[in-house]
Amino acid sequence: xxxxxxxxxxxxxxxxxxxxxxxxxxxxxxxxxxxxxxxxxxxxxxxxxxxxxxxxxxxxxxxxxxxxxxxxxxxxxxxxxxxxxxxxxxxxxxxxxxxxxxxxxxxxxxxxxxxxxxxxxxxxxxxxxxxxxxxxxxxxxxxxxxxxxxxxxxxxxxxxxxxxxxxxxxxxxxxxxxxxxxxxxxxxxxxxxxxxxxxxxxxxxxxxxxxxxxxxxxxxxxxxxxxxxxxxxxxxxxxxxxxxxxxxxxxxxxxxxxxxxxxxxxxxxxxxxxxxxxxxxxxxxxxxxxxxxxxxxxxxxxxxxxxxxxxxxxxxxxxxxxxxxxxxxxxxxxxxxxxxxxxxxxxxxxxxxxxxxxxxxxxxxxxxxxxxxxxxxxxxxxxxxxxxxxxxxxxxxxxxxxxxxxxxxxxxxxxxxxxxxxxxxxxxxxxxxxxxxxxxxxxxxxxxxxxxxxxxxxxxxxxxxxxxxxxxxxxxxxxxxxxxxxxxxxxxxxxxxxxxxxxxxxxxxx
Amino acid sequence: xxxxxxxxxxxxxxxxxxxxxxxxxxxxxxxxxxxxxxxxxxxxxxxxxxxxxxxxxxxxxxxxxxxxxxxxxxxxxxxxxxxxxxxxxxxxxxxxxxxxxxxxxxxxxxxxxxxxxxxxxxxxxxxxxxxxxxxxxxxxxxxxxxxxxxxxxxxxxxxxxxxxxxxxxxxxxxxxxxxxxxxxxxxxxxxxxxxxxxxxxxxxxxxxxxxxxxxxxxxxxxxxxxxxxxxxxxxxxxxxxxxxxxxxxxxxxxxxxxxxxxxxxxxxxxxxxxxxxxxxxxxxxxxxxxxxxxxxxxxxxxxxxxxxxxxxxxxx
Numbered sequence: 001x002x003x004x005x006x007x008x009x010x011x012x013x014x015x016x017x018x019x020x021x022x023x024x025x026x027x028x029x030x031x032x033x034x035x036x037x038x039x040x041x042x043x044x045x046x047x048x049x050x051x052x053x054x055x056x057x058x059x060x061x062x063x064x065x066x067x068x069x070x071x072x073x074x075x076x077x078x079x080x081x082x083x084x085x086x087x088x089x090x091x092x093x094x095x096x097x098x099x100x101x102x103x104x105x106x107x108x109x110x111x112x113x114x115x116x117x118x119x120x121x122x123x124x125x126x127x128x129x130x131x132x133x134x135x136x137x138x139x140x141x142x143x144x145x146x147x148x149x150x151x152x153x154x155x156x157x158x159x160x161x162x163x164x165x166x167x168x169x170x171x172x173x174x175x176x177x178x179x180x181x182x183x184x185x186x187x188x189x190x191x192x193x194x195x196x197x198x199x200x201x202x203x204x205x206x207x208x209x210x211x212x213x214x215x216x217x218x219x220x221x222x223x224x225x226x227x228x229x230x231x232x233x234x235x236x237x238x239x240x241x242x243x244x245x246x247x248x249x250x251x252x253x254x255x256x257x258x259x260x261x262x263x264x265x266x267x268x269x270x271x272x273x274x275x276x277x278x279x280x281x282x283x284x285x286x287x288x289x290x291x292x293x294x295x296x297x298x299x300x301x302x303x304x305x306x307x308x309x310x311x312x313x314x315x316x317x318x319x320x321x322x323x324x325x326x327x328x329x330x331x332x333x334x335x336x337x338x339x340x341x342x343x344x345x346x347x348x349x350x351x352x353x354x355x356x357x358x359x360x361x362x363x364x365x366x367x368x369x370x371x372x373x374x375x376x377x378x379x380x381x382x383x384x385x386x387x388x389x390x391x392x393x394x395x396x397x398x399x400x401x402x403x404x405x406x407x408x409x410x411x412x413x414x415x416x417x418x419x420x421x422x423x424x425x426x427x428x429x430x431x432x433x434x435x436x437x438x439x440x441x442x443x444x445x446x447x448x449x450x451x452x453x454x455x456x457x458x459x460x461x462x463x464x465x466x467x468x469x470x471x472x473x474x475x476x477x478x479x480x481x482x483x484x485x486x487x488x489x490x491x492x493x494x495x496x497x498x499x500x501x502x503x504x505x506x507x508x509x510x
Numbered sequence: 511x512x513x514x515x516x517x518x519x520x521x522x523x524x525x526x527x528x529x530x531x532x533x534x535x536x537x538x539x540x541x542x543x544x545x546x547x548x549x550x551x552x553x554x555x556x557x558x559x560x561x562x563x564x565x566x567x568x569x570x571x572x573x574x575x576x577x578x579x580x581x582x583x584x585x586x587x588x589x590x591x592x593x594x595x596x597x598x599x600x601x602x603x604x605x606x607x608x609x610x611x612x613x614x615x616x617x618x619x620x621x622x623x624x625x626x627x628x629x630x631x632x633x634x635x636x637x638x639x640x641x642x643x644x645x646x647x648x649x650x651x652x653x654x655x656x657x658x659x660x661x662x663x664x665x666x667x668x669x670x671x672x673x674x675x676x677x678x679x680x681x682x683x684x685x686x687x688x689x690x691x692x693x694x695x696x697x698x699x700x701x702x703x704x705x706x707x708x709x710x711x712x713x714x715x716x717x718x719x720x721x722x723x724x725x726x727x728x729x730x731x732x733x734x735x736x737x738x739x740x741x742x743x744x745x746x747x748x749x750x751x752x753x754x755x756x757x758x759x760x761x762x763x764x765x766x767x768x769x770x771x772x773x774x775x776x777x778x779x780x781x782x783x784x785x786x787x788x789x790x791x792x793x794x795x796x797x798x799x800x801x802x803x804x805x806x807x808x809x810x811x812x813x814x815x816x817x818x819x820x821x822x823x824x825x826x
Binding site for chain 1 (some may be wrong): 511513514515517518521523525526527528531532573599600601627628630631634635638639640641701702703720723724725789790793795
């Protein structure tokens with residue numbers, strides 16, 4: 001016995017662990033939402049390039065997001081009528097290359113990407129080699145050497161070196177060497193470019209990164225340069241203007257290096273426009289598309305791969321185990337009595353369509369009318385099975401009449417009566433009439449009301465938005481439901497109502 | 511609430527869950543159930559072992575011979591019709607007399623009068639399995655109607671009281687007598703409103719009673735005090751109960767015994783899932799007694815078991 005309890009516990013634990021592990025994997029790694037109304041923010045980034053073609057063949061290259069720490073690309077499209085295109089990896093990241101032998105007039109090329117936040121994605125880049133110290137012409141070489149030596153004195157590691165260096169570069173007027181190197185009124189890109197050179201002189205791998213801020217709706221997003229250095233183990237990001245370290249949350253890295261976003265051979269009057277649009281998507285869609293891309297086995301096993309109708313059916317069916325668990329709890333832990341073990345679960349399913357109040361009213365009405373007919377049938381002395389059949393037919397007729405009558409009266413809820421499980425209703429009527437005759441009306445009504453109460457409670461729990469969402473998105477939680485049911489199967493303590501039943505024991509002892 | 515649980519535990523009260531998991535599942539192998547669930551089989555088994563049971567007048571097993579019950583009943587002035595697979599006393603009809611042979615009317619113990627066709631319908635319902643907990647075909651038994659022993663007249667309203675003895679591993683550990691009331695319509699069934707009175711195992715004397723889940727000291731209809739009444743030939747009751755264990759092999763067994771005016775104690779039926787109200791009737795938890803039985807060296811002889819029990823479970 002102890003052994004049995006032990007093995008039930010072990011099986012339950014195993015089910016909990018397996019179900020829980022799949023749940024956590026899908027929730028945390030694949031990003032399936034645990035909350036029903038959560039929405040995922042996605043950004044649609046669109047690059048529109050227009051130019052006048054000619055003379056000669058057109059060959060254009062556009063940097064597109066490749067290595068994007070903090071973000072992942074959900075999908076991308078290229079739209080370019082008449083052009084051949086190939087996405088390729090180049091030194092600065094990823095490029096789409098458009099080519100066309102002959103083109104006339106104004107041409108427009110589009111690139112569109114849907115991007116979402118993915119904290120798990122970090123810059124998975126190889127460790128770069130130490131750069132060769134650059135050689136510049138005078139007076140830049142001397143200025144560089146002096147500045148690097150000076151900054152080197154006041155810093156301990158690549159990180160503090162960069163901070164100190166950017167601090168110097170931002171105060172161009174305070175230092176003559178800086179002024180020589182940067183020239184007058186330097187842009188952010190100039191600062192970043194110069195810093196890269198200076199860092200190379202200090203033998204710190206560094207590069208300029210370009211990207212955009214993803215915010216709201218931008219029709220012309222500006223490309224922002226950023227400085228990236230490698231401290232030997234990882235990449236560190238610095239704002240070249242302020243010297244602040246760390247990448248902002250909404251910075252989408254686009255490409256690295258000093259190149260332009262777009263370059264073209266055989267075209268003129270180039271206009272590059274970068275627009276950002278902020279959208280909300282169902283997180284399930286995002287997670288599903290993402291796991292499709294990863295070819296995750298777990299996601300392949302998902303309900304979302306089924307046709308829509310089948311999904312709708314499972315949306316209902318998957319709640320039955322929850323209802324069963326509720327019934328098990330109410331019967332074995334609370335000690336309630338019901339007609340038919342799982343009858344309340346099926347009634348609860350019908351309540352989904354009728355809504356609770358109308359459901360209870362309809363149920364009471366149908367069962368009461370059915371009972372009246374059943375008592376009349378008793379007087380006709382029919383054999384058991386034909387009598388059951390007759391009750392079933394009467395139930396169907398009653399459902400039909402109540403639907404039609406309520407529709408005529410303008411109550412649309414009457415139509416949903418058709419969803420009551422009629423066989424279950426007929427059996428309930430039969431069981432109730434037997435109890436009525438053998439045990440009296442009080443017990444029959446008591447058990448009837450008890451069943452209805454359990455059904456209403458099942459409905460309330462099965463209708464919880466969170467529960468429905470969780471079980472549909474994470475069906476593996478059924479393993480946990482099974483585990484809980486197994487554990488309840490070994491619950492040998494008192495039922496709550498037994499405390500009342502056996503009250504004579506503690507009444508007289510106290 | 512926690513203190514209630516502790517109080518119940520301290521008194522050794524067992525609940526439904528514990529009964530099902532720790533006693534029924536453990537000591538009553540499922541293959542033995544048919545022996546007691548089918549009252550016909552129980553009766554035959556008891557007769558083979560020489561245990562007294564109410565005489566079987568006849569059995570109706572199929573719908574087309576449903577009318578044959580009349581031929582069986584014809585020969586007897588009073589009789590009982592019951593489903594062989596019935597539960598909780600449902601579907602039992604006790605015919606006390608025929609009012610008029612020509613009109614074919616039957617008078618039941620509770621005074622209602624049923625026509626021949628009505629009786630026929632009842633037999634047919636039984637055969638269809640209306641009262642069978644398996645829900646399948648059943649057979650109707652027609653048997654001797656037990657006549658209540660006059661000693662019970664004061665504490666039973668109509669009907670025949672029966673004694674339930676709970677037998678654990680062959681030891682009769684607890685017992686109660688079920689007294690019919692007006693509410694139970696003469697049936698000795700607690701669910702239907704009969705009074706249960708605990709019995710002192712040593713002397714066979716009744717203790718206080720329980721109606722529903724409430725303690726009562728007087729019979730609700732006759733108003734006679736329930737406690738202090740001695741069951742005649744008590745030793746015989748206990749040894750009958752103990753022998754039923756050998757008959758069936760069920761370790762957790764309810765034995766229902768009636769006391770007939772002329773034939774003495776008769777085994778009425780056996781139950782593989784006896785209820786827990788016996789604890790209330792005795793104000794003693796079953797577990798306290800089960801644990802003591804478990805501690806004993808197990809005897810094999812029924813009479814020895816009875817002797818040990820009478821000494822150990824005395825209320826005095």
